[in-house]
Amino acid sequence: EPFPHFLIQNNRATEMKWAANHIHTLKSFHFRRPITQLITVGMIITSALMIWIALMCIMGSEAPIVVVLSGSMEPGFKRGDMLFMRMSNDPIRVGDILSFTVDGREIPIVHRVIKVHEHQNTGEVDVLTKGDNNSYGDDMFLYAQGQMWLKQQHITGRAIGFLPYVGWGTIILTEKPIVKFPPFWNHSIHGRL
Amino acid sequence: MHSFGYRANALLTFSLTILALMCAIASLSDNFNSPSPTASVQILNVNRFQKRSNGDDEVAITLEISADLQSLFTWNTKQGNLSSSSSSSSSTRFFPGFLQVFAFLAAEYSTPKNSLNQVSLWDRIIPTKEDAKFSTKVKNKYKFIDQGSNLRGRDFNMTLHWHVMPKTGKMFADKLVLPGFRLPESYSSYR
Numbered sequence: 001e002p003f004p005h006f007l008i009q010n011n012r013a014t015e016m017k018w019a020a021n022h023i024h025t026l027k028s029f030h031f032r033r034p035i036t037q038l039i040t041v042g043m044i045i046t047s048a049l050m051i052w053i054a055l056m057c058i059m060g061s062e063a064p065i066v067v068v069l070s071g072s073m074e075p076g077f078k079r080g081d082m083l084f085m086r087m088s089n090d091p092i093r094v095g096d097i098l099s100f101t102v103d104g105r106e107i108p109i110v111h112r113v114i115k116v117h118e119h120q121n122t123g124e125v126d127v128l129t130k131g132d133n134n135s136y137g138d139d140m141f142l143y144a145q146g147q148m149w150l151k152q153q154h155i156t157g158r159a160i161g162f163l164p165y166v167g168w169g170t171i172i173l174t175e176k177p178i179v180k181f182p183p184f185w186n187h188s189i190h191g192r193l
Numbered sequence: 194m195h196s197f198g199y200r201a202n203a204l205l206t207f208s209l210t211i212l213a214l215m216c217a218i219a220s221l222s223d224n225f226n227s228p229s230p231t232a233s234v235q236i237l238n239v240n241r242f243q244k245r246s247n248g249d250d251e252v253a254i255t256l257e258i259s260a261d262l263q264s265l266f267t268w269n270t271k272q273g274n275l276s277s278s279s280s281s282s283s284s285t286r287f288f289p290g291f292l293q294v295f296a297f298l299a300a301e302y303s304t305p306k307n308s309l310n311q312v313s314l315w316d317r318i319i320p321t322k323e324d325a326k327f328s329t330k331v332k333n334k335y336k337f338i339d340q341g342s343n344l345r346g347r348d349f350n351m352t353l354h355w356h357v358m359p360k361t362g363k364m365f366a367d368k369l370v371l372p373g374f375r376l377p378e379s380y381s382s383y384r
Contacts, residue, residue, distance in 0.1 A: 075318065076295060076358050094299045094311035095354045095366060114297075114313035117340050120306060126340070132295065132318070137335065161363040163216075 060087040061157035063108055066099060067167030072131030073097075073110060082167040083110060085157030092116060092125050092152070097159040100129065103144040108156050111139055117149075125152060220363055226267045232260035232353045232369050234298065237330065242344070242381045250344035252337045252376060258298060258315065258353075259328040265294055265357055266322040294319040295356040300374075302349035306341050311352075319355075346378045 055064040068081045077083065085099050092098065094116050099108040115128035115138075126149035129139040140148060234256060241253040297316035303309060314333040319325050354368040 075320075076356075094313055094352075095297065095356060095368075097356075097364075112295075114316075114335055116309065116311040117307050118309040120308045123308075130335075132316075159364065161220075 059085060059157070061085050061099075063099060063156055066108065066110060066157075067170050068110065069171060070131075072134050073112070074133040076132055077110070077162065078164070080165050080168040080171055082163045083159045084161040085110075086160045087155070087157045090158075091118065091123075092127055092155065098127075098129065098150075098155050099157045099159070100150055100154045101156060102142065102147065102150075102154055105142075109139075109142060110159060114138060127151070127155070220359060222267070226265075228262075228264040228367075230260065230262045230264055230355065230369060232258070232262075232371065234258050234351045234353070234371050234374075236374060239377055239381060240332070242377055242379075244342055244380065245338070248342055250339040250342050252344060253333060254314075254337070255330065255332050256298070256315065257328070257330050260296070260326070260353060262294060262296065262319060262325040262355055263322050265355060266325060293321065293358060294325065295358070297354050299352050299354065300337060300349050301352050301370075302347055304339065304341065304343035304347070306343060310339065312337050344376050345380070347376045349374050349376070 052064075056062060058064070064085055066083050066085060068077045068079055068083060071079055083099075092113060094113050096113045097110060098113060099110045101108050109129075111129040111131045113127055114130045115126075117126040118124070119126075128149060130137070131139065143150065236254050237257050238255040239252060240255060241251070243251055245251050295316065296319055297313050299311050299313045301309070301311050313335050314337060315331055316334065317327075317329075319327075351371040351374055352368045353371065354366060356364060356366040358364055
């Protein structure tokens with residue numbers, strides 16, 4: 001085709017043809033399929049996160065599901081078991097299996113309550129816990145320096161159910177021997193309890 | 194539509210659905226179980242009753258604990274091997290046993306300082322239905338210490354608790370309250 005230099009109409013026509021050529025090339029890249037796949041993956045991830053956050057709301061706990069990584073509660077809870085934790089306003093009573101954190105430890109520990117002292121008037125509780133399988137008399141060695149009792153603020157949830165073996169996936173992913181949150185929430189890992 | 198991938202995926206989804214259904218049914222079946230456990234506790238001796246150096250009362254006792262918890266065991270309760278009641282850090286002793294019932298005895302009382310005190314005195318893992326009927330003479334495994342000096346002449350209940358571990362699903366717990374216990378009016382020393 002002739003390429004005129006002086007006629008504006010012809011310039012415009014050739015620009016449009018240039019653009020049309022490029023659009024045709026873009027269309028031939030088949031963007032739609034990879035974009036659809038990307039959106040699908042994004043939706044799956046977002047749905048998983050939504051379910052997780054919904055669980056947090058329903059269970060009233062920051063850690064509604066924890067994986068048992070130590071043997072301190074054997075033979076009831078074994079390494080690899082998955083526990084469902086719920087925080088309710090029910091008062092803490094002896095025998096409850098609680099997850100708790102102490103100052104200086106980010107990772108929650110799941111042990112059983114062996115002593116409760118509830119104060120008159122304030123309703124404030126002093127709680128002592130112990131791992132079923134620990135030969136130590138109680139958990140005081142796990143608490144912060146000089147701390148003799150757990151308080152309500154240290155408690156993050158109460159175990160209400162469990163599934164055996166289901167948590168092994170996260171153990172394989174991290175291979176760290178402690179009770180922890182599922183991997184995409186966990187940022188720091190400390191030593192064995 | 195008939196590739197290996199599609200078939201494997203369909204099979205996996207189906208089997209996982211069935212498995213989930215079975216877990217739910219197993220857990221639900223426990224709701225139909227209405228257990229009738231019995232227990233009795235006797236204080237055989239008060240070995241020591243003193244005030245500690247920080248001012249808290251402490252009492253050491255020998256107990257006779259008899260219980261029949263056999264009605265708690267359903268087909269969905271974990272089965273296991275007999276284990277010694279003392280804790281062991283070696284998990285190989287329990288392999289391949291599993292916990293079924295965790296039973297413990299707690300003293301429960303009120304004082305002017307605390308509206309409720311619960312102190313676990315003894316616990317035991319009960320692995321099989323046969324072990325669930327027992328009578329044992331023991332000293333308190335965990336120290337019976339008050340917050341303060343309120344134990345002299347104190348009335349208290351003994352509560353026997355049991356926590357049942359199912360093979361899967363929701364754990365359940367209950368207790369039996371045994372009232373009518375009383376600590377001595379005055380301190381005594383180790384005999």
